[in-house]
Amino acid sequence: MGMPMRVKGTKTGAIVASAVMGSVVLSGCGGDGESEAKGGDASPSTSGSDGAREQSTTEVRAAYDKTAEAESARMTIQMKLSAAGKTITSDGHGVVDLAEGDSVMTITAQGKTIEQRGIDQVLYQKSPGQKTPGGKPWIKIDLKKVAAQQGMSNQQIGDPAQTAAYAKAITDKDVKNVGSEKIDGVNTTHYKVSVDVSKLPGGDRMSKQLGPTLPMQVWLDDEGRIRQQQIDMTVKAPASANPDDSASPEELKMNTVMQFSDFGTEVDAEAPPAGQVADMTGQALQGSQQQG
Structure with missing residues (x-):
């Protein structure tokens, strides 16, 4: 049984990793922003203009660093x-x-x-x-070890130094400026984006589960920062190890909408006292092995 987990970090890769890492299922934190794009009434302003499309691509790629x-x-x-x-x-x-x-999340x-x-x-x-060994209130899972077992680099788990890798994986031809929208009262520009999964770290493995491209939408404020990001993915479960199981591979569909606000707010992230923590990394590793 997979444990409820959220891979920390704000990057596309963190979300991809959270889906692919097997034992990860629950994650979350929810904004009340619209999770669906406004349906097709605004034709992309980039149509027919390579220059405008290149500008859109540049702005979306730069958004990760600006954020x-x-x-x-x-x-x-x-x-x-x-x-x-x-x-x-x-x-x-x-x-x-x-x-x-x-x-720090609730x-x-x-x-x-x-x-x-x-x-x-x-x-x-x-x-x-929560039932933990020794009745301790907290559990901990070392995401680096789980990522290593899954054949993924540590950097996929929300390492800010790797933001450029995800930005570069955005394909030039698939960035569309959808138009202006308000997110949580802030004026933003909405872009539809396609991410080339093979260009991400560990992309060969991820392509087998996610397919060649990952649809994503971002809403950028006037300073070029991400105010909202939406990712819709379908993860194909690995083929069953049980030869008697002839069922088709299971699919997991995941829709994630993240919103960012109050930039510069204080973050007080401290680990709980060691005596109150049960290390469940081994169980997470075992669970992800069984799932794939």
Whole structure:
């Protein structure tokens, strides 16, 4: 059974990693911004103009660095996961250090509230009624070790130094300026983007599960920072190890909407006292092995 996890960080790669890493399912934090693009009534201003499209691509690629330069932000995430006819939604809010990737979040999923901290690529979670070895209130999972087992580089787990890798994976031909929209009262420019999965670190492996491209939408403010990002992905589960299981590979559909506001807000991310933490990294590794 996979553990509820959210891979910290603000980058596309963190979200991709959270889907591909097997034991990751619940994540979340939810904004109330519109998660659907406004349907087709505004024709892209870039149509027929290579120059405008190149400008859009430049602005979207630069947005990751410009957002990180803000150093910190208040963040909300809304995530919807659908698989095997079931849908799980999770919502949460908190603050994130955009330079370091550390975060402090409160997540609500399936009627439970999870307190979560991400510090130096270690995930800490506290949930009411959570059964842990020794009855300790917190669990921790070392995301670096899980990523290594999955054949992914550490940098995929929200390492700000790798933002350029994700920005470069945005394909020139698939950036469209959809038009102006207000997000949480802020004027933004809405772009539809396609990410070339093969250009991401570990992209060969991820392409097998996500397909060649990843559809993404971003809303940038007047300073070029990301105010909202939406990713819709379909993850193909690895083929079953059971030869008697002739069912087709299961698919997991994931919709994630992140919003950023209050740039420069204070982030006080500290690990819980060691005596209150049960290390569940081994169980997470075991669970992800069983899933793929």
